[in-house]
Amino acid sequence: MDVEQLTKLAASTADDEPLVGLSAVAQLRAEMERIEAVLVRRARNNGATWPQIAAVLGVSKQAAHKKHGGRGLFGGRS
DSSP states (O other): OOHHHHHHHHHHTTOSSHHHHHHHHHHHHHHHHHHHHHHHHHHHHTTOOHHHHHHHHTSOHHHHHHHHTTOSTTTTOO
């Protein structure tokens, strides 16, 4: 999804119709989850540790590893 599509979805969250806004939120959430997974995989492949990734995400090392462990080249290593 490109920046223009994300911008349109973000604007849709302010729609007068709540269901339109909720649909936009659901789509944004799914795209953010996808982007997060890609960036975590890139960070791990570049040598970032789980504690570093967890700190940036604002979660515990265990939470970051549980959510993203096993993905990417080094995903399974602590």
